[in-house]
Amino acid sequence: xxxxxxxxxxxxxxxxxxxxxxxxxxxxxxxxxxxxxxxxxxxxxxxxxxxxxxxxxxxxxxxxxxxxxxxxxxxxxxxxxxxxxxxxxxxxxxxxxxxxxxxxxxxxxxxxxxxxxxxxxxxxxxxxxxxxxxxxxxxxxxxxxxxxxxxxxxxxxxxxxxxxxxxxxxxxxxxxxxxxxxxxxxxxxxxxxxxxxxxxxxxxxxxxxxxxxxxxxxxxxxxxxxxxxxxxxxxxxxxxxxxxxxxxxxxxxxxxxxxxxxxxxxxxxxxxxxxxxx
Amino acid sequence: xxxxxxxxxxxxxxxxxxxxxxxxxxxxxxxxxxxxxxxxxxxxxxxxxxxxxxxxxxxxxxxxxxxxxxxxxxxxxxxxxxxxxxxxxxxxxxxxxxxxxxxxxxxxxxxxxxxxxxxxxxxxxxxxxxxxxxxxxxxxxxxxxxxxxxxxxxxxxxxxxxxxxxxxxxxxxxxxxxxxxxxxxxxxxxxxxxxxxxxxxxxxxxxxxxxxxxxxxxxxxxxxxxxxxxxxxxxxxxxxxxxxxxxxxxxxxxxxxxxxxxxxxxxxxxxxxxxxxxxxxxxxxxxx
Amino acid sequence: xxxxxxxxxxxxxxxxxxxxxxxxxxxxxxxxxxxxxxxxxxxxxxxxxxxxxxxxxxxxxxxxxxxxxxxxxxxxxxxxxxxxxxxxxxxxxxxxxxxxxxxxxxxxxxxxxxxxxxxxxxxxxxxxxxxxxxxxxxxxxxxxxxxxxxxxxxxxxxxxxxxxxxxxxxxxxxxxxxxxxxxxxxxxxxxxxxxxxxxxxxxxxxxxxxxxxxxxxxxxxxxxxxxxxxxxxxxxxxxxxxxxxxxxxxxxxxxxxxxxxxxxxxxxxxxxxxxxxxxxxxxxxxxxxxxxxxxxxxxxxxxxxxxxxxxxxxxxxxxxxxxxxxxxxxxxxxxxxxxxxxxxxxxxxxxxxxxxxxxxxxxxxxxxxxxxxxxxxxxxxxxxxxxxxxxxxxxxxxxxxxxxxxxxxxxxxxxxxxxxxxx
Numbered sequence: 001x002x003x004x005x006x007x008x009x010x011x012x013x014x015x016x017x018x019x020x021x022x023x024x025x026x027x028x029x030x031x032x033x034x035x036x037x038x039x040x041x042x043x044x045x046x047x048x049x050x051x052x053x054x055x056x057x058x059x060x061x062x063x064x065x066x067x068x069x070x071x072x073x074x075x076x077x078x079x080x081x082x083x084x085x086x087x088x089x090x091x092x093x094x095x096x097x098x099x100x101x102x103x104x105x106x107x108x109x110x111x112x113x114x115x116x117x118x119x120x121x122x123x124x125x126x127x128x129x130x131x132x133x134x135x136x137x138x139x140x141x142x143x144x145x146x147x148x149x150x151x152x153x154x155x156x157x158x159x160x161x162x163x164x165x166x167x168x169x170x171x172x173x174x175x176x177x178x179x180x181x182x183x184x185x186x187x188x189x190x191x192x193x194x195x196x197x198x199x200x201x202x203x204x205x206x207x208x209x210x211x212x213x214x215x216x217x218x219x220x221x222x223x224x225x226x227x228x229x230x231x232x233x234x235x236x237x238x239x240x241x242x243x244x245x246x247x248x249x250x251x252x253x254x255x256x257x258x259x260x261x262x263x264x265x266x267x268x269x270x271x272x273x274x275x276x277x278x
Numbered sequence: 279x280x281x282x283x284x285x286x287x288x289x290x291x292x293x294x295x296x297x298x299x300x301x302x303x304x305x306x307x308x309x310x311x312x313x314x315x316x317x318x319x320x321x322x323x324x325x326x327x328x329x330x331x332x333x334x335x336x337x338x339x340x341x342x343x344x345x346x347x348x349x350x351x352x353x354x355x356x357x358x359x360x361x362x363x364x365x366x367x368x369x370x371x372x373x374x375x376x377x378x379x380x381x382x383x384x385x386x387x388x389x390x391x392x393x394x395x396x397x398x399x400x401x402x403x404x405x406x407x408x409x410x411x412x413x414x415x416x417x418x419x420x421x422x423x424x425x426x427x428x429x430x431x432x433x434x435x436x437x438x439x440x441x442x443x444x445x446x447x448x449x450x451x452x453x454x455x456x457x458x459x460x461x462x463x464x465x466x467x468x469x470x471x472x473x474x475x476x477x478x479x480x481x482x483x484x485x486x487x488x489x490x491x492x493x494x495x496x497x498x499x500x501x502x503x504x505x506x507x508x509x510x511x512x513x514x515x516x517x518x519x520x521x522x523x524x525x526x527x528x529x530x531x532x533x534x535x536x537x538x539x540x541x542x543x544x545x546x547x548x549x550x551x552x553x554x555x556x557x558x559x560x561x562x563x564x565x566x
Numbered sequence: 567x568x569x570x571x572x573x574x575x576x577x578x579x580x581x582x583x584x585x586x587x588x589x590x591x592x593x594x595x596x597x598x599x600x601x602x603x604x605x606x607x608x609x610x611x612x613x614x615x616x617x618x619x620x621x622x623x624x625x626x627x628x629x630x631x632x633x634x635x636x637x638x639x640x641x642x643x644x645x646x647x648x649x650x651x652x653x654x655x656x657x658x659x660x661x662x663x664x665x666x667x668x669x670x671x672x673x674x675x676x677x678x679x680x681x682x683x684x685x686x687x688x689x690x691x692x693x694x695x696x697x698x699x700x701x702x703x704x705x706x707x708x709x710x711x712x713x714x715x716x717x718x719x720x721x722x723x724x725x726x727x728x729x730x731x732x733x734x735x736x737x738x739x740x741x742x743x744x745x746x747x748x749x750x751x752x753x754x755x756x757x758x759x760x761x762x763x764x765x766x767x768x769x770x771x772x773x774x775x776x777x778x779x780x781x782x783x784x785x786x787x788x789x790x791x792x793x794x795x796x797x798x799x800x801x802x803x804x805x806x807x808x809x810x811x812x813x814x815x816x817x818x819x820x821x822x823x824x825x826x827x828x829x830x831x832x833x834x835x836x837x838x839x840x841x842x843x844x845x846x847x848x849x850x851x852x853x854x855x856x857x858x859x860x861x862x863x864x865x866x867x868x869x870x871x872x873x874x875x876x877x878x879x880x881x882x883x884x885x886x887x888x889x890x891x892x893x894x895x896x897x898x899x900x901x902x903x904x905x906x907x908x909x910x911x912x913x914x915x916x917x918x919x920x921x922x923x924x925x926x927x928x929x930x931x932x933x934x935x936x937x938x939x940x941x942x943x944x945x946x947x948x949x950x951x952x953x954x955x956x957x958x959x960x961x962x963x964x965x966x967x968x969x970x971x972x973x974x975x976x977x978x979x980x981x982x983x984x985x986x987x988x989x
Contacts, residue, residue, distance in 0.1 A: 012368055020382045023442070026408050027397050036824050036847040039809075039817060041406045041750075043414040053844065089291045096288035108289065113557055115300050116495050117549035119503050121525060122542045125310070125535065126303035129653035149299035152292060154496060158454065161488045165458045181284070199454040202384075203447070210390040212506070217649055220610075220636045228390035233639040235396075236612055237664075238710075238835055240816050242396065249393040256388030257381050264377035317648055318673035318948045405809035426812035427966050512812060515759030516959045517966070530645045531951045533670060535652055 024253070031055070031246035038242055054247035064234070068248055070222060071230035074140065076255065078226060079208040081144035086151055086204050091197065093152070094159035095185065099171070109160075116153040120213045128217050140224045143215055147208050155200045162196040163189065198266045202259065209256055227252050304546075307539050315536035330540035339516070340524065340541075346433055347502060347520040347548075353437035354444065354501035355494065361441065362448025362493060369453060387446040395510025398439045402426060402511065426511055432518045439507045444500050448493040455489025456482075491560030498552050502545060521545050605885040606632040610647075610658035611874065612640040615707065617893070618905050625892055631885045640664070647877075651676055656879035659886040660893075663704040663875045665695045666761070666950055671875070673948035677703040678876040678883055680890065689912045690894075691938045692871040698945040704875030705894040706911040707902070710834050711869045711938050712769045712857055713931060719851040720828040724748040733774060733796060733858050736829055740805045743828050751807035753800050754827035756815030757965040763815060764957035765870065767793055769831065772941040773857045773864035781943050783986050785979050794964070794971040801965050811965040820845075822852060831857055833870070834909050834931065841926050854929030856937075869938045871911055949985040956981035 033047040058065040097109045136142040174184035212228040231248045234241045314326045334340050401408040402425045410422040426432050467477045503522050512518045529538025643662050650657035671677050679701040692706040724746045730736045743752040756762035771778045771793035777786045800806050810818040821827035823846035840852035856863040876886040899910040910916045920928045960974040
């Protein structure tokens with residue numbers, strides 16, 4: 001029985017690795033394949049010759065490379081602004097919506113949650129017009145605000161679900177001890193809900209990292225363009241630099257991978273033993 | 279009195295952001311959808327009521343795209359939910375190297391859809407792509423298989439690609455949800471003499487539903503709004519186009535902003551129905 | 567109850583005014599900086615058209631006009647211009663104009679007509695493409711016209727010594743290449759559902775019969791049908807690679823550089839591409855030749871140039887026009903060939919570069935450049951995007967075996983008829 005369990009686990013692990021990592025291994029292979037051998041009709045998995053030109057081009061400080069890193073920096077900046085605004089706003093709203101009674105609560109909550117389904121295409125043209133009128137185009141702050149507006153419903157939903165599972169008595173006890181609502185929120189609620197807040201941070205970060213359609217319309221200069229757009233520009237009308245795109249894609253994975261590694265501790269180990277019990 | 283203002287104060291930033299950046303634009307788009315507004319005839323912009331909607335709903339090409347959209351949607355939802363929960367369960371069991379596995383599991387989602395499309399284009403390339411090389415290597419086929427040449431197979435491939443990108447979110451949400459379950463509920467259930475299976479069915483599942491609901495809604499939105507992957511795998515082919523692509527082409531390629539807005543609104547309406555369904559069935563507030 | 571609402575309103579008003587305050591203070595800062603310096607224009611262009619800093623500095627010194635570059639992906643430029651125009655905004659003072667966009671840009675009134683001397687018109691045959699109702703809407707800066715290429719070594723291996731003169735010759739040669747086992751899929755052509763596939767049909771019909779559309783805008787059935795049939799033959803006899811039906815047109819073209827195709831009619835850029843060791847595994851084997859025709863070489867070839875034009879919403883039109891003039895001048899074209907490997911649109915410059923040896927392995931490049939003429943009898947139509955979409959989808963369906971050539975023709979011509987009736 002124990003044996004079968006272990007075998008099953010290992011099988012699951014192998015399957016998981018193939019599907020999760022396989023495509024990345026393949027991307028890496030593309031990134032070191034010379035352009036002319038890209039579609040070579042051979043059944044061999046590895047290219048006959050290997051080139052690191054694509055990585056060299058990105059790191060050499062040439063125009064392409066410097067643009068790519070500049071855009072990574074822009075993406076990081078946008079993510080930082082998004083988090084600084086998005087997380088507090090989401091926590092505040094979730095707290096009000098899940099732990100307070102007031103008129104219009106249901107309506108506001110449902111209206112907010114339902115905006116989750118709105119596709120970017122449905123708002124982008126009026127947004128452009130509004131931003132053009134207010135001279136907010138090509139501005140990383142306003143760009144991030146648009147991201148925030150698209151993540152808020154999901155973030156609020158997740159956090160308020162979590163808040164709802166924290167027993168009322170805990171907070172009441174704190175109130176009896178003489179803490180104000182404000183203090184009890186920081187003392188009791190926040191510490192208990194850090195796993196979900198971290199998840200939300202991770203979600204917002206990763207979503208911002210791969211933004212494409214919104215900045216495509218609202219950003220134009222090198223000071224604001226995010227990574228996904230600059231990488232897509234490696235594919236132009238008459239040239240598709242698959243190798244370079246693959247190499248850039250590999251490098252672009254580093255920041256999210258690091259973030260996920262940093263957060264892993266809180267996301268998994270934090271959840272094992274009843275942290276919620278308080 | 280003070281207590282009653284507090285919730286509104288807390289909600290003000292959210293209401294402002296959503297009002298200005300979502301509700302105002304979405305209403306504006308609706309007014310566009312009631313106009314004849316083609317950029318190539320700037321002299322002829324006028325209100326035409328629901329005519330754009332009528333034209334769209336009467337065209338065969340719309341219903342064809344709708345079929346594709348629904349096909350992708352169903353496949354993606356089913357596969358993502360199953361795989362997402364499995365991955366979450368797997369990550370929860372693997373204690374030793376869970377960190378690295380988690381990081382790995384999350385990566386597909388960090389890839390911009392455009393790069394994702396290119397990556398899978400190489401995998402499913404009809405010549406000697408990765409999958410064909412593998413199949414030829416193990417002797418399953420002799421000549422490369424054309425994965426992208428027939429409608430349903432192509433749509434299946436597209437769905438797989440989208441699933442790969444959306445499983446991480448589902449898994450993460452499931453993990454986060456699992457974490458919110460208070461241990462004492464389990465202890466109580468065990469004392470009551472529940473078996474593992476029963477506890478799972480009667481305790482874990484209902485408690486997890488609101489979280490799975492977030493995952494489902496987000497996955498559905500992703501599945502309705504697939505774009506880059508389709509373009510990378512089959513160009514702007516009629517074969518695999520979905521309604522979002524049709525609305526994109528109408529707006530930005532044919533420069534018909536009126537009709538394009540109407541089409542976007544149909545996409546939105548479709549997503550709205552799903553969203554309301556999820557909200558109603560999955561977002562019951564749980565009491566302990 | 568009332569108080570609550572009032573305070574809510576107050577808070578939102580305060581927040582709004584704060585936000586507005588930020589916005590407006592930025593505005594004024596921008597305004598003063600713009601006013602303080604001389605003329606300033608923006609130039610929206612894909613990466614290959616971006617001039618070097620030195621070149622821009624020289625322009626600023628000469629004219630006092632500062633140029634700000636907005637580098638945008640080629641596909642995205644049109645999307646940006648359209649969105650901006652819908653808000654009555656100027657996306658940039660000088661913008662990229664692809665040949666296929668001219669019709670709709672003109673209809674949408676986004677371009678300011680330019681004054682061009684007769685000498686320039688003479689020297690730049692591709693200007694014709696950007697002229698609508700006798701108005702020149704944009705100046706071509708990067709040349710592209712269809713040129714044929716063949717792999718001499720593979721042809722020789724299959725026992726073919728003569729350069730193909732007609733499309734029938736090409737077909738015969740490809741059959742021989744395939745039957746001798748030299749090359750499995752010798753003909754490279756775009757068949758995927760994308761713009762390049764539509765242009766493939768256009769130039770094929772145009773080089774065969776010199777006509778694609780009738781004067782009333784409908785397809786010339788005889789000519790287009792013949793080209794479609796030709797494509798169908800290529801597909802049925804598997805002279806084109808099966809993956810070309812679903813892979814991008816550029817991938818299909820690139821097969822000639824990978825050595826898996828022996829014949830290509832494609833972009834002029836393949837002249838230099840076939841000389842580049844990084845991109846091409848068969849350097850030295852590919853020769854550019856005149857595009858075949860029906861009974862001998864084609865008497866005309868289709869231009870697909872890129873141009874720049876002045877936005878009609880620009881507030882700095884004079885400066886923008888000066889920039890366009892400078893950017894497309896003979897001297898600049900020579901420089902841009904060196905720095906951006908742009909192919910000049912002025913035949914005089916092209917000739918000079920080839921004679922100097924700056925363009926290697928030109929083959930029939932110059933000769934073909936003199937045969938350039940537009941296949942559109944009334945200029946590029948405003949419904950070009952819709953027409954092209956109907957064309958490439960019909961061809962793609964034919965390639966996938968869903969339609970015969972006749973059915974494909976029926977599909978695209980009825981789509982075109984609908985577009986014409988809506989005009």
